[in-house]
Amino acid sequence: MPADAAPVQATSFSGGGGRARHVAIIMDGNGRWATERGWPRLVGHRRGAERVKQVVRACPELGVDWLTIYAFSTENWKRSTEEVLGLMGIFARYIRREAEAMSAEGVRMRFIGGRERLDPKLQTLMAGIEARTAGNTRLNLTVAINYGGRDELARAATRLAGRIARGEIAAASEADLAACLDTAGHPDPDLVIRTSGEHRISNFLPFQAAYSEYEFTPVLWPDFTPAHLAEILGRTSQRQRRFGAA
Incomplete structure (x- = not known):
């Protein structure tokens, strides 16, 4: 779909699933996008951060109330020190620059994942924007940073025990486990999108996305526009969601 195509109005999931109220995105392809152009990988990550801003602003108009994005996994620490430090700097700048806009636009920002390994200054910024936007209701933006689904489940199991x-x-239920997850109080995602052409979930929301619809697009994240999101929402809205029923 052309990047400048006009967004379409998102419609409802059929089969009783309702509209795609919660969309989760594995934002893949930043480094590859930069490498293909002969640029440092961090250039791709910076361009990817700009895309986040555009997609966040488009979500309310597309009927999306919850957006969860995979920014940095527990496995991403294996990358070069230069790239990891650069990514942490991009996260910090994004929070500083977007705090006022998010407050004004009604976006509530939260984070999931283990924070103890993150720089204390970044942790302070994260806590600050969470507190500043806590009363906002137009869009719920959740950023997964130092997040891994297995790690989350292990931490939840400790809390549950x-x-x-x-x-x-006396005996744990699925609801009891869900209440111990980082996403406690969040609805499960209706739709999970992965960019860049890879066909795997990479340890992202394994419990929460058990009945989500999945969409894999070859578009690299820095090229993924609100128009692409609208097109996916329109296409996947035609799917039948039975949740195990006949």
Whole structure:
């Protein structure tokens, strides 16, 4: 779809699933986008951050109430020190620059993932924007940073075991486990999108996305526009979601 194509109005999932209220995106392809152009990988990450801003602003008009984006995984620490430090700097600049705009536009920003490994200054920025935007309701933006689904489940299991040991619950249910996840209180994603042509979920929301619809697009994240998102929302809205029913 051309980058300058006019967005289409997102329609509802059929089969009783409702519209795509919550979209989760694995933003892949930043480094590849830059490398293909002979530029440093961090150039691609900076361009990717600009795309985030555009997609965030388009979501309310497309009927998306919740947007969860995969920014940095627990496995991404394996990358070069230069790239990791550069990414952390991009995250910090994004928070500083977007705090006022998000507050004005009604975006609530939250983070999931383990924070203890992140720089204390970045942790402070994260906590600050979470507090500043806590009352916003137009769009819920969740950023997964130092996030891994297996790590989240392990941490949730520890919390759940503590509740059982304290006698708060006798036997754990799915709802009890969900309440111990980083995403407690968030609806499960209706749709998970991965850019760049890869066909895997890479440890992203394995519990929450058990019944999500999936869409894999060859478009690299720096080239992914609101028009692409609108086109995917329109196409996937025609799918039947049965949630195990006949």
